[in-house]
Amino acid sequence: MIGSHRERLAAVAGLAVLCMLAAACSNSNSSGGNGGALTASAPGITAKTITIGSHQPLTGIAAPGYDEIAPASNAYFQYVNSHGGIYGRKIVYKYLNDQYNPSITSTVVHQLILQDGVYAIFNGLGTPTHLAVAPFINSEHVPDVFVASGCECWNNTSSLPDTFGWQLDYVREGKILGSYIEQHFKGKKIGFFFQDDEFGQDGVKGLSYEIPKSQIVSEQSYDPTNIKIAPQVAALKAAGAQVVVSFSVPAFTALLKLNMLGLKYAPQLVVSDVGSDPITLAGLLASFAKNKTAGFGNSLTQGIITDSYLPSLGQMSNSWITLFTKIYDTYLKPKKIPFDGNVLYGMSVGYTFVQAMFKAGKNPTRQDLINAVNGGLPQGVAVAPFAYSSSDHNGITGAYIGTIKDGVLVADTGVYVTDDTASGAITTDSTPQPAAPASGIPKP
Amino acid sequence: MLPNDLPERPSAGDTVSLPARAGGAARGPLRWRPPTLARHLGWAVLGAIVLGLVTTKLSDFRDYEIAQVAAYLVAVAGLSVLIGLSGQISIGNGAFMAVGGYTSALIFIHLHWPLVVIALAATAVSAVAGAIFGFAAARLRGPYLAGATLLLAVALPSLATRFQSVFGGDQGLGFFVSVPGFLGVSFSLSRYQAWFTCGFALLALVLLANLIRSRVGRNWRALRDDEVAASLAGLNVARLQIRAFVVSAACAGLGGVLLAVVVGTVSAGLFALSLSIQLLTAAVLGGLGSLAGAVWGSAILVLLPSYLQNQSISLGISQAKSGGVPIVAYGVVLIAVMLIFPGGIQGALSRLYAWGRRRPAGDHQEKGST
Numbered sequence: 001m002i003g004s005h006r007e008r009l010a011a012v013a014g015l016a017v018l019c020m021l022a023a024a025c026s027n028s029n030s031s032g033g034n035g036g037a038l039t040a041s042a043p044g045i046t047a048k049t050i051t052i053g054s055h056q057p058l059t060g061i062a063a064p065g066y067d068e069i070a071p072a073s074n075a076y077f078q079y080v081n082s083h084g085g086i087y088g089r090k091i092v093y094k095y096l097n098d099q100y101n102p103s104i105t106s107t108v109v110h111q112l113i114l115q116d117g118v119y120a121i122f123n124g125l126g127t128p129t130h131l132a133v134a135p136f137i138n139s140e141h142v143p144d145v146f147v148a149s150g151c152e153c154w155n156n157t158s159s160l161p162d163t164f165g166w167q168l169d170y171v172r173e174g175k176i177l178g179s180y181i182e183q184h185f186k187g188k189k190i191g192f193f194f195q196d197d198e199f200g201q202d203g204v205k206g207l208s209y210e211i212p213k214s215q216i217v218s219e220q221s222y223d224p225t226n227i228k229i230a231p232q233v234a235a236l237k238a239a240g241a242q243v244v245v246s247f248s249v250p251a252f253t254a255l256l257k258l259n260m261l262g263l264k265y266a267p268q269l270v271v272s273d274v275g276s277d278p279i280t281l282a283g284l285l286a287s288f289a290k291n292k293t294a295g296f297g298n299s300l301t302q303g304i305i306t307d308s309y310l311p312s313l314g315q316m317s318n319s320w321i322t323l324f325t326k327i328y329d330t331y332l333k334p335k336k337i338p339f340d341g342n343v344l345y346g347m348s349v350g351y352t353f354v355q356a357m358f359k360a361g362k363n364p365t366r367q368d369l370i371n372a373v374n375g376g377l378p379q380g381v382a383v384a385p386f387a388y389s390s391s392d393h394n395g396i397t398g399a400y401i402g403t404i405k406d407g408v409l410v411a412d413t414g415v416y417v418t419d420d421t422a423s424g425a426i427t428t429d430s431t432p433q434p435a436a437p438a439s440g441i442p443k444p
Numbered sequence: 445m446l447p448n449d450l451p452e453r454p455s456a457g458d459t460v461s462l463p464a465r466a467g468g469a470a471r472g473p474l475r476w477r478p479p480t481l482a483r484h485l486g487w488a489v490l491g492a493i494v495l496g497l498v499t500t501k502l503s504d505f506r507d508y509e510i511a512q513v514a515a516y517l518v519a520v521a522g523l524s525v526l527i528g529l530s531g532q533i534s535i536g537n538g539a540f541m542a543v544g545g546y547t548s549a550l551i552f553i554h555l556h557w558p559l560v561v562i563a564l565a566a567t568a569v570s571a572v573a574g575a576i577f578g579f580a581a582a583r584l585r586g587p588y589l590a591g592a593t594l595l596l597a598v599a600l601p602s603l604a605t606r607f608q609s610v611f612g613g614d615q616g617l618g619f620f621v622s623v624p625g626f627l628g629v630s631f632s633l634s635r636y637q638a639w640f641t642c643g644f645a646l647l648a649l650v651l652l653a654n655l656i657r658s659r660v661g662r663n664w665r666a667l668r669d670d671e672v673a674a675s676l677a678g679l680n681v682a683r684l685q686i687r688a689f690v691v692s693a694a695c696a697g698l699g700g701v702l703l704a705v706v707v708g709t710v711s712a713g714l715f716a717l718s719l720s721i722q723l724l725t726a727a728v729l730g731g732l733g734s735l736a737g738a739v740w741g742s743a744i745l746v747l748l749p750s751y752l753q754n755q756s757i758s759l760g761i762s763q764a765k766s767g768g769v770p771i772v773a774y775g776v777v778l779i780a781v782m783l784i785f786p787g788g789i790q791g792a793l794s795r796l797y798a799w800g801r802r803r804p805a806g807d808h809q810e811k812g813s814t
Contacts, residue, residue, distance in 0.1 A: 094757075094763070097768075099767075102711055102714045103719075104749075107509075111750060114508065128712075131709055132616075132714075139620075151615075196608075196613075197613050223602070
């Protein structure tokens with residue numbers, strides 16, 4: 001408490017000096033736009049670093065493939081760090097293994113927030129895992145940005161105001177695939193094959209919005225813990241499905257294809273983005289079939305129709321693919337990580353985070369990051385714009401349809417965008433995708 | 445400690461088993477021992493005071509870890525009593541945790557009962573499930589019983605994905621508790637979780653400790669050591685076995701409730717088969733049949749993995765590889781403990797304690813006695 005008149009005077013004088021100092025500093029340093037020296041403006045932010053955390057399946061059932069995502073994001077962050085960082089700060093990305101087990105997810109996220117004091121939780125992977133921690137993250141008012149799952153549940157601005165999705169949600173994806181099938185396979189018999197959880201069901205929900213009920217002849221689901229899917233495949237064949245739409249993870253897409261081969265059943269296969277990465281699929285097919293012939297896997301993925309919200313790895317002329325190839329060669333190739341869809345995903349979501357951090361300002365609080373995303377983000381690596389607003393926390397809103405040819409996804413259509421409602425129209429987005437910045441780092 | 449106790453000590457500890465007990469019995473009437481329940485309650489109150497002080501001093505994350513240890517402890521203690529005392533094996537106690545967890549989450553979502561009542565109700569439901577399964581289990585022995593319980597651990601959680609509208613499928617059910625108003629706004633959630641789980645854990649431990657000391661506990665030990673002899677002595681083998689299953693299932697159910705409160709959700713992944721195996725390894729690591737052993741086992745189960753992952757990251761092992769370190773280390777610890785201390789950590793500690801007590805005695809009197 002300031003008691004006497006003299007003390008008060010001294011305090012005022014001190015404050016005035018401080019103000020002048022601050023003003024002087026900001027003048028000398030105002031080139032960044034926001035002004036002021038770099039301060040420890042929020043937990044996890046120091047004058048030199050921004051520490052963020054994540055939970056990732058580095059071992060266990062979900063690890064194959066998905067364990068490349070965090071190293072890929074980290075590779076992009078390292079690239080940013082070595083090219084000036086975010087307003088001069090370096091990103092420190094601490095990702096812990098949760099083995100895709102919600103109980104461990106809860107432990108590691110508590111550690112990251114309560115003990116390590118991270119600024120934000122970034123790209124936490126998985127629906128059941130992240131659902132276990134999202135309420136806690138929100139109760140601590142920690143930004144929970146760009147969850148690695150297409151569940152609709154992240155778009156819940158009332159109970160999870162600090163949580164944001166990123167990838168195309170499964171309902172939108174189902175609608176876009178469904179509308180393509182409806183247009184290109186008129187009158188054909190259509191069967192669904194889907195994972196019996198929120199991923200598959202949301203996908204089927206979107207498909208059913210678009211495909212006439214009369215055309216759907218069979219809906220078969222699988223349990224991801226049971227690899228015996230022959231009965232489902234036989235049922236699809238018995239129903240005479242000419243087109244089979246599969247909302248499956250890569251391992252089950254491969255099993256589906258091999259079971260079809262076994263039954264001499266060759267419908268047109270349409271697979272969701274999650275289960276259709278050509279490199280992952282080809283590897284799985286070769287390993288499941290124990291066939292080491294070169295090109296065996298690619299021969300089986302030939303002709304699969306799928307969708308994607310990121311540029312295809314085969315488009316070497318695409319500025320984003322060029323940029324990421326450069327980063328991959330420097331940071332990931334020495335670690336013998338393949339350059340596949342997971343790596344592309346990890347780098348792309350890393351880019352979005354850097355975009356959001358630049359927008360959050362030079363000395364951001366946690367709320368500044370949330371406000372930045374709520375205010376919308378410019379389209380980055382994705383082919384379609386983001387949905388982000390204060391009332392919509394979904395991420396990417398559209399995708400294009402393509403066919404796998406010789407192990408590479410080749411685009412067949414333009415980009416379709418839509419919303420996640422039953423009646424929402426599907427429109428073509430003809431604005432060209434913005435090119436990657438020459439520096440590889442988004443502009444503040 | 446009375447001064448005239450001291451000269452008696454060496455003579456009591458020196459000679460082996462029978463005379464030592466005789467010495468103790470001779471001394472018995474002189475020393476007043478409080479009744480079992482009062483003694484256990486005393487320990488529990490002491491434990492509560494220590495935990496209360498510790499949780500207010502430690503960081504939020506440590507409180508959260510204590511809460512986790514307490515949740516696992518209840519389930520591990522129940523399993524340890526089942527295997528160590530009644531001699532039945534169960535690889536499926538994770539399933540009873542699922543029963544408790546899902547029951548509590550369903551009540552929490554649909555009926556909004558107070559949390560304490562929810563915990564008790566879910567424990568009761570798990571006990572009933574244990575009784576039903578116990579009827580079947582009482583007919584099975586050894587590997588067949590293990591197989592049947594394993595089946596339970598595999599099958600029960602998949603019901604959650606089968607009946608999605610009720611159990612929420614893969615996503616599970618949300619169970620996010622908030623700090624009750626009377627504790628004040630600044631009271632941290634982790635500390636509340638720690639107090640809640642530790643309170644129930646202490647309650648469960650007191651009840652189990654009394655049960656072990658009671659006639660039922662003695663009968664279980666008789667059953668474990670020789671089923672035929674126990675039967676000839678007039679014990680109802682099947683009833684005792686079912687009772688052991690009920691107790692262990694109730695503990696597992698309560699553990700499931702506490703785990704759900706700590707984690708903030710229930711889902712099939714939370715109660716996967718690996719959980720049942722972890723409970724078993726924690727019970728074995730700590731020392732079967734010992735409640736103190738259950739404390740060691742569950743502490744290792746919770747604290748070792750996160751400690752090792754952080755250590756390995758700070759030692760410069762890449763983050764991507766450090767994820768595997770705890771799994772390897774857990775296996776190594778399990779093998780090492782089984783090879784060096786087959787009685788588990790508590791077995792090793794009590795051997796160490798006995799050795800420490802005998803040692804000075806031997807120094808004094810070895811010449812005389814041998």
